[in-house]
Amino acid sequence: MSDCLFCKIVAGEIPATVVHENATTLAFRDINPHAPVHVLVIPKEHVEDSAALAEAGLANDVLLAAAAVAAKEGISESGYRVTFNTGEDAGRTVFHAHAHVLGGTGLSLRLG
Numbered sequence: 001m002s003d004c005l006f007c008k009i010v011a012g013e014i015p016a017t018v019v020h021e022n023a024t025t026l027a028f029r030d031i032n033p034h035a036p037v038h039v040l041v042i043p044k045e046h047v048e049d050s051a052a053l054a055e056a057g058l059a060n061d062v063l064l065a066a067a068a069v070a071a072k073e074g075i076s077e078s079g080y081r082v083t084f085n086t087g088e089d090a091g092r093t094v095f096h097a098h099a100h101v102l103g104g105t106g107l108s109l110r111l112g
Contacts, residue, residue, distance in 0.1 A: 006096035010044045019072060024058060025065040027101070036104030037073045037080070041065045046096055050084040053097040066101045075103035 008014040009028065016028035019039055030038040043058040053059045063082070070080045080103030085092040 004046055004096050005094050006040075006042050006098065007046050010042070020065055020069050022061075022065065024061045027065055027069045030100070034100075035102040035107060037070075037075055037102065039069045039073065039101045041069060041099040041101060043097060048095050049086045049092075049097050051086070053084075058097075062097070062099050066099050069101045070103065073101075073103065079103060079107075081107055 005014065009016045010026055016026075018026060018028045020027035020041075024044055025041055026044055027039050027041040030040050041062050043053060043056070043062055045056065045058065047053050047056050047058065050059070053062060066082045067076070070076045073080075080101055083100045083102070084097070085100070
């Protein structure tokens, strides 16, 4: 999708700090981190949300990439959170499915 920020990152048109990549996913540091480790994991194929991600058969790829990111970032043992924000009420601003991998500190259970 030509006007999608994350598609432009996949295409190399916009720079990002990539921490993991494979054939179907790309993981890069969030530019507005909410934890010491805050990495976004996206499918390289444009899909709009987590439901579409599952329908496209890419959910497993994204979750495996999230686990690989956690291992690379050294937070597998201490714990990490993987979240998908779906829809505007969840605070999503980029309409390309993406998982947030958060960790590196104690994370609050607070929602919002």
